Amino acid sequence: MKKLTFFFDGIEVSAIPGQSIGAALLESGTKVLRSTRIENKPRGMFCGIGVCFDCLVVINGVPNQRACLTEVAEAIQVINQQGSGAYPIEGAS
Amino acid sequence: MITIIGGGPAGLAAALAAGESGSKVLLIDSAPRLGGQYWRHLPENGAWGKQEAIRHDFEKGNQLRQRVAQSVNIEVLSNAHVWRASPHDEHITLHLLVGGVGRTIDVKNLILSTGAYDRSLPFPGWDIPGVMTPGGAQGLLKGNYVLPGKRIVVAGTGPFLLPVAAGLAEAGAEIVALLDANRLTRWIPKFHIVLANRAKLREGLGYFQTLAKYKIRQQRGSAVIQANAGSDGTLESVTIATIGRNFRAKAQEIIKCDSLAVGWGFTADLSLASNLNLKQDVLEEDKSVFVTVDEMQRTSMQNVFAAGEITGIGGHQLSLTEGKIAGFAAAAQFGHLTDVELKGKLEPLLAQRKKERKFASALISSYPVKPGWQEWLAPDTCICRCEEVTMEQIQDSITELGATDARTVKLFTRTGMGMCQGRICGRAVIDIVGRESGINPTIQDYISASSRPIVTPLPLGILEHAPHIE
């Protein structure tokens, strides 16, 4: 089966084309995808079909992306979302 | 042109019925590949050694998808999330997010088949990573060839737990236990309905055979009342209890597992139906909300049909039947079927639907969710997962702040105001507020729970620019 590679918190993860980021991460042993913004609690995939918004991760710098819906793509950078995530300041060095 | 939203069993059946009758069809689906949750699949089907684990007549789904692909009348728009349907006097404007790009489409004729998702009940620890819905667990398997864990407990209630447990077992997971809160004895008075739906009976027996083959511990009248995290913060064990007919917990036991799939039937996805102000009603038996439709699956709004789970939870067979009826009825409206042709097509389908609805109704009464589940909740149990609102905060908003209904609890505590917009906790909060305040929720309270003016989040930059394509 064809494989592709992406990154989670900087570490390489391999996946089958068509898999969701969440599924590929689970297969690689990662259950915790984010920590909540109020209680700082770990969360992972819950509904698995895009309804619950609990599997939020930062993909290529954009927070609040659903790991269960977003399909893996070659070389994308996914990171564990801390709270509500961070946004870069435009024009800042 | 007939536009269909939702490419699961109902939407596929509707598209084919209308398209093969000669109508032009636009089938809009949010997933990358048609089939809905029921026929979720990877693009390279057949490359995995465990297809046997995903039994559910997958062949049927493949056939329908092939027919859609071959039909010159059906255009498919995948990866398309409708984030708002705005009703106007003569048309409906659909606002979409298609592969990350904003679009709007004006449509005159619509079939809604937006499906359903697992119904969840809050309980202590349900937010621990490793706890999932059965639909989520099965979706991992069907759509990703991934198991949710190695040692899995399947729990909740309903017939759906059977294929989930059987599928996961065949795919190599150890199913530590299968717990259903309801006992099979609830079926006894309805056995004639089962006999009238032999295909369903055969399907059920097949799952039981699989469960027996893997020697899976099955326990009815039992529930997971708490999930427990290990030192790494993920699921380590569940506390299970035998429960009475009213779901009150009795004897308890702790079972080690790394994954829990727990669900309590299904909730229809009525966000778009609410956008369009379609008439909805509440089923007396379980207070589930559905879109009211007539014989031909027509809704309260002219030229808008509804089919599948949103007209009442009933499974994929009923969805297929309703989809066909809606598709033919819509095609006839444009003169693509004569009255006589339509009558001929509908006659067997209407009989079929009647039989399947009767079975669906028997299912609902055989797998009730009884109010005793609220006694499993602790003061610090998270009720709203998005906004991290606890049971105690909800209670305070009633006793201290004077909230008398679920909407006011929402305004005071932020339940249901998060990213999921109450899809997960909305119904549970209505039940909790009703019980804690002593004031019965109104039908409007249940219906309002799916009012989401913005159906799915979209970047503001996309809202700012969205060209018209039609």
Place this chain on the structure above:
Amino acid sequence: MSNLYGVPDFKSHPDAIVIGAGVVGAACALKLSGAGLKVLVLDRGPIAGGTTGAGEGNILVSDKEPGAELTLAMRSRNAWFEISEEIGGGFELEAKGGIVVSRSDNGKTALRSLSRQQEVAGVEAIEVGSKELRLLEPYLSHEVDYGIHYPGDAQCQPMLAAARMLRILRQRGGNVISGADVIAINKDSVGVKSVLTNQGEFATRIVVNATGTWAGEIAQLAGSFLPIAPRRGFILVTAPAAHLISHKVYDSDYVANVASGDADLQSSAVVEGTKSGTILIGASRERVGFKSDLDISILRVLAAQAISLFPVLRNVQLVRAYRGFRPYAPDHLPVIGQDPLVTGLWHAAGHEGAGIGLAPATAELITSQVTAATPFMDASAFSPARFTAVLAS
């Protein structure tokens, strides 16, 4: 719906009845009870279910021109902090400060001139340039290089504010009945005699009409007249995005729009972060009656204006949108005082978009007038008697 808190012995004859359990009604009830009156609050719906439930929680001094309303706003702003002390907080009151910006030469001149006049009236208003703006709001567009910083502007969670004040009211022996629809306001030769509802009749000599957008209907039930109409507004709510925006930031056009009577859509960016982490984006204004459709073209305008102030918002997700109806009078001033035709009927309504901010001072004026105490300001500009001429013609 029923009375959740039992039936106190004064139920049939409270000293005063406040109709409306929004933030203005709750503040009036709190202040009247503080003056020793037994107060009953009636609302046809739940607590904070009307315009209060759709409000952003603005407590602003920056958007008022010098005059009676600014005096009211300045007192009210401080009164909120006193109330917070009095009731033990719990409604997310925060002196976050407001920043008004302008990007046009004319706008800058007008903004500078307004802020000078406000300063004379006692409002703290600090002129800020590009560098200071960046320190206050790092994500602000580089195109914005002039503004006025108003440290006095504050915000609260209005639904909680109303509920917390009513909680104290109940502790003082007052009462709140939700789901009580007023059917009639009965009078005798003295004035107001009783309020008839679907949950019974309540005798009283003092009725405070704090029903916001619906205040005209209550006035009519009492045989009087109040020209209060709804002005629709939409608010966008984003996904939580903590620390992106810390002040209430708005375009100076906003001040011009509030004072305008044009029915056509008016909108200028008002953007702010909240304690819950979400960002609120307003503020459109339309006079279209109680029309409730969600108009996507208005949401587009709001999004575009917000992005022009804060380009980072392009990638922030819109999660919810809701609309509310601001109650406004023809001259855009609140209506505070006794009805000229009905003795014992007091109006506290028509605050347009400023009801949250102006609620405590409104309650103080009502309480002074009801108890014949000396008010903190001359409130004749707000008197409902100003509409009598309209009625006579």
